[in-house]
Amino acid sequence: MANLIFNEDEQRELREAARAEFPGNPALAYVLENLAAEGIDLDRCRDWDDLRVEKGLPERSDRSSEVA
Template structure:
């Protein structure tokens, strides 16, 4: 299993950087902080194209209108 873990000093630095970088976006800060605390399980990652196909969304053409 591929798993990226951060030591405590890296976790603290990451959390501090997130809070400083995204002070008005607590949701994003929360997600990034959790990544620092829990690490990243690369086996659980999925490609965006696979998710789009699973949800029946059209292929992404690179336009902003494709996102909304």
Template sequence: MARLVFGSDEQRQLREAARSEFPGNPALAYVLESLASEGIDLDTCRDWDDLRLEKGLPARPEEAPDVA
């Protein structure tokens, strides 16, 4: 199982950043704080192209870059 976990200092910094950067969006701050405390299970992450198809969006053009 691949899992990304954050050290206690990293968790604190992520929580502070979530609260300061998203004061108008408590739901987003909550999600970021949860990620900081629980980590990320990389085995359950889905591919961006799969998410696009699931939401009914068109497939990404072949010439589109892989990163933003």
């Protein structure tokens, strides 16, 4: 099992950054604060291409990497 866990100083910094960077989007700030508190289970992370297929998005083309 692979987990990314943040120490207390990192958690505090991530929470402060989430609040400062996303004052108009409390839902996004909440998600980032939650990640800081609970860490990330890397075994449950999914590949971008898998997410695209799951959501019914078209396959990536060479040009699509230039967008974003």
